[in-house]
Amino acid sequence: MSDDADQPTHVDLGQHSERCRECDAAVGEAHDNACWTARCLVTGLNRTGCTADHDCGQDLWTGWWPGQLECEQLGWMLRPGVPDLNRLYTEAVWDRDRCLWVKPT
Structure with a gap:
């Protein structure tokens, strides 16, 4: 049995939240x-x-959940509100100056 006590039980990635x-x-x-x-x-x-x-x-x-908006902009969504973060982290490039993931050139 895994110890998930420090993890939230549900994170709705597609929803804006005023607080982390x-x-x-x-x-x-x-x-x-x-x-x-x-x-x-x-x-x-x-x-x-x-x-x-x-x-x-x-x-x-x-x-917004980290990577959510970048996935939406790149069209990398698994379904509405659910970003393909695995694709983002493997195919995109982190732009340190703008602090966001971008499509490789």
Whole structure:
């Protein structure tokens, strides 16, 4: 049996949320340091899992699940409201300057 106590029981990726479900940051506020929703601004991947020797920066809560809007823009959706994040992380490129995933050129 897995220990899912630290994970939310349901995340509706297609819905805008005024607060981060993990750390309760409001839109425009930085996630707390232990928030598993926050991204490393250097790699674009999960900040809590980042083991690289760099400052990950302070990711702000936008109201959308990380990668949601990029998937919608790229047309990489599994169904309405459900982004294909696996495709995003394997095919897209993280643009550090704009802090978003882009289609490779």
